[in-house]
Amino acid sequence: KAGVTQTPRYLIKTRGQQVTLSCSPISGHRSVSWYQQTPGQGLQFLFEYFSETQRNKGNFPGRFSGRQFSNSRSEMNVSTLELGDSALYLCASSFGTTLTDTQYFGPGTRLTVL
Amino acid sequence: GENVGLHLPTLSVQEGDNSIINCAYSNSASDYFIWYKQESGKGPQFIIDIRSNMDKRQGQRVTVLLNKTVKHLSLQIAATQPGDSAVYFCAENPPNTGNQFYFGTGTSLTVIP
Numbered sequence: 122k123a124g125v126t127q128t129p130r131y132l133i134k135t136r137g138q139q140v141t142l143s144c145s146p147i148s149g150h151r152s153v154s155w156y157q158q159t160p161g162q163g164l165q166f167l168f169e170y171f172s173e174t175q176r177n178k179g180n181f182p183g184r185f186s187g188r189q190f191s192n193s194r195s196e197m198n199v200s201t202l203e204l205g206d207s208a209l210y211l212c213a214s215s216f217g218t219t220l221t222d223t224q225y226f227g228p229g230t231r232l233t234v235l
Numbered sequence: 236g237e238n239v240g241l242h243l244p245t246l247s248v249q250e251g252d253n254s255i256i257n258c259a260y261s262n263s264a265s266d267y268f269i270w271y272k273q274e275s276g277k278g279p280q281f282i283i284d285i286r287s288n289m290d291k292r293q294g295q296r297v298t299v300l301l302n303k304t305v306k307h308l309s310l311q312i313a314a315t316q317p318g319d320s321a322v323y324f325c326a327e328n329p330p331n332t333g334n335q336f337y338f339g340t341g342t343s344l345t346v347i348p
Contacts, residue, residue: 125278154334164279164324164338177333211278220267220334221286226278 123147125214125227133233139200142230144212146193152176152217153195154224155187158209167210170195171217199232207234247345254312256342258325263306265327269336270299270310274321282310282323312344320346 126145134140146153154177155167166179170189187197193214199206209231213224248254260268266287271279283294285301285308292299298311308325322343326336 152334156338163340164326166335166337169334177335179335213278215334217334220328221284223281226280228276228278 125212125225127210127212127227127230129230130228131231131233133235134202135235136202136204138202139198140202140232141196141198142210142212142232144195144197144214144227146195146212146214147225150214150216150225151193152215152222153189153193154213154215155195155197156211156213157181158211158229159207164211167197169217176217202234204234206232208232244340245343245345247347248315250315250317250346250348252315254310254315254319254344254346256310256312256323256344258308258310258339260306260308260325260327260337260339262327262329262337263303264330266330267328268299268301268308269326269328270297270308271324271326271338272319272321273324273341279324315344315346317346317348320344 128143152171154169156164158164169177173189184200189195209229211229213226215222215224269284270282272282273279283297283299285292285299296313300309322341324338324341326338
């Protein structure tokens with residue numbers, strides 16, 4: 122079956138702009154989690170959506186937001202971009218019903234903020 | 236966030252040798268741990284997991300060991316192959332965080348043919 126897809130794969134933005142990233146989970150998966158990956162901080166959890174509701178949230182400022190649609194596709198938005206937001210943004214999907222449901226990651230969106 | 240760290244940032248091994256990747260986690264109450272493999276240009280891929288009520292779990296060519304006394308995880312890869320070259324992360328799930336995982340910074344494994 123098709124894996125997790127993320128669009129776009131690469132983005133270049135300037136400071137102050139906003140950006141929207143998209144994630145399409147594996148068919149049948151209802152949970153989508155978002156992570157930020159940087160060389161300095163590693164992988165950091167942003168938030169998780171399950172059945173269109175935010176279920177968990179990491180320690181990121183309110184500039185980072187997300188949503189999930191009825192088909193489980195998810196988007197995350199970053200407003201007022203800062204240089205430090207440059208990162209690989211990964212989403213992962215799972216059935217989301219138990220903690221041990223395997224999370225499958227997409228290839229990520231590489232965001233560069235100039 | 237939680238401080239999940241790795242002892243060695245890089246590791247080089249000869250093809251066919253066994254590899255051991257270590258990880259220190261910070262929350263003694265964490266109940267669930269996962270090892271991931273990330274190849275260049277790809278997202279992390281689940282390798283193996285272990286719950287805190289176990290000390291050891293084996294998969295295909297991989298074994299995870301958990302030492303709760305010193306809050307230490309290790310991933311052993313048997314007969315390492317060139318395709319094992321990647322960055323390996325451990326992740327812990329602290330209590331009361333739902334599906335939130337805290338990841339280590341990763342160890343880069345290079346397999347020398």
